Amino acid sequence: MPSNHKLAADLLAKAKKLNQEDPLASFKSEFLLPQNVIYVDGNSLGPLSKAAKNRAVEVVEQQWGNSLISSWNVHDWINLPTTVGNKIAKLIGAAPNTVICCDSISVNLFKLLSAALLLSAKQAADDKTDARTLILSQKDNFPTDLYMVQGLGQLLNSGTQTKLELMSVDSKDITRSIEEHGHRIAVLMLTHVNFRNGDIHDLQALTELAHAKGILVLWDLAHSAGVLPLALEECEVDFAVGCTYKYLNGGPGAPGFAYVAERLLPDLQQPLSGWLGHKKPFDFEHDYEKAAGIEQLLCGTPSIISMSVLDAALDMFETISVSDLRAKSIALNDFFQSCVEQINASYSPSDSPLVLACNEQAQMRGSQISYKHPHAYAICQALISEGVISDFRSPDILRIGFSPLFLHFTDMLNAALILTSIVRTKRYTQPQFLIKNKVT
CATH class of the missing domain: 3.90.1150.10 (Aspartate Aminotransferase, domain 1)
Structure with missing residues (x-):
């Protein structure tokens, strides 16, 4: 003392x-918190809630244990990605059916960056202008965001004349970079809250500035969702990703989420065209035809146990x-x-x-x-x-x-x-x- x-x-x-x-x-x-512990690491992994624990037991023992494969219909497993996505949508100011819960931030980043580049290229072709080849981010962004751009660049730059580049700058230089290089930037990719120092970007102002230069915007909400007010639809954000194991208390390895503005869904094309992203997945057709809505971001079979636990954890936010x-x-x-x-x-x-x-x-x-x-x-x-x-x-x-x-x-x-x-x-x-x- x-x-x-x-x-x-x-x-x-x-x-x-x-x-x-x-x-x-x-x-x-x-919450089921240990005795004599002060947990100030919920920004890395949220703790176990009573509702989440009860749901885990129910899903394993009753749904999987008793209903077996009929649970896809009886317990509506098949719609969990959109059900959970809509719960998250309320927390981030997104319209219904514009958020899907699936995969991880890294995988969802790959999908949305690829889709954004395709949209940017299509716009350039329509406008008869040069293709944009830069993705702008900041140097101290969370590493996985930067790594995914680097990996995507290695894939796209092999044997092509157009070279995708990651342009990472200090936070203070983002606005200047948009103004000076806007005609070359396809996507502005930023994390809303810096993972090291907690700095908050002005999401609305940067989105508006980027749009004025014809740049698509992708926000990482890993340290924002569930704890900061967000208005993705109102701010006309194009894309966003986030995780659910931090402030949303979804559990270790809980699936991530992805947001796409409703206006972009009809023209969206993402490269991981898995069977559940198909328009009619259970027709098992030979050729891929994407689903019309946000479901097109689905790839493989969702992780039902972890997503069910997350679904229960999110119920706590309904009255808050x-x-x-x-x-x-x-x-x-x-x-x-x-x-x-x-x-x-x-x-x-x-x-x-x-x-x-x-x-x-x-x-x-x-x-x-x-x-x-x-x-x-x-x-x-x-x-x-x-x-x-x-x-x-x-x-x-x-x-x-x-x-x-x-x-x-x-x-x-x-x-x-x-x-x-x-x-x-x-x-x-x-x-x-x-x-x-x-x-x-």
Whole structure:
């Protein structure tokens, strides 16, 4: 505890008051969280909800166990990708039947990038202009997004004259790059919330700027869906992808989702033309004919157990507004930051302090806070050993996530007390905390 006992008492009183005023406080009881654990890593993997666990048991024991293959009809397994997609659509401001749940972010990126390039090429041919060959992104985008462009480029550039290029720039240079190179850019591909520092792009402004230059826009919503207000249809976003195992609490390896604006669906062509994306999949015809709607993004048989679990997890959001989730996210974020700063200030300065590695204002960040420290990995491991589960991002970032549905403000205070104590006493220097695990 801080040497200033009055500070400790004041912070605890404030945390309890914030808990009492929190309209989402009761949702914590809907999760199966371990005792004596403060889980601030829901931005990497959301915890198990009671509804999700019950559904898993039901699907395995009753649906699969008793109904067997008839479950595709009896329990409507066949429509789960669109059923779940429509639940997600409500959370991201998308129109009904424009979101499909399937595959992973990486696979869905490949589909949508390919489809966007085909649409861009068709537009260039119609306009009798040169084909656009650039995909614009930013240097510190999540690596899988950049890797998928690089892989797609290797595939498309083999033996062709038109060379697809990834143009990755600093965040501050995105607007300038659009203005200077817009006539060559086919797709603007950005992640709405930066995974390291939590920076939030202005989705509407960048989409409008890109469209003014004839550029299609693809947003990665991995750190946005379920915690930030989004309005994809209103902002006329072309494409989006996202995952469901973070703030949507769908479970490890839960399927991703893909969004396509309704206006683009008739002309969409994606290269992974699997049988369930066919117009009449159970006619088993020789030649492919795509489904008319968002179902054309389906490939193979969906993962029913994981998608059913996700379906149950999403039911929790039916009675919650995303604006309330965002308000609590900011409040948790702000209170934790304030606790760390006030506790640190009550002691003499440390010779290896935590340095804020994100915007100072909680409302300008996603649902996370990031600190830079040369021993961030060891600090993270020391936190875990004391029941505060956070995460590390290379090379030196300690990341704390704020999931509004299961965190209380007293959790934030306790996490701040443990974090500041570990850094101040340098407990992170113990040998067991320096061993790197395969998953960091």
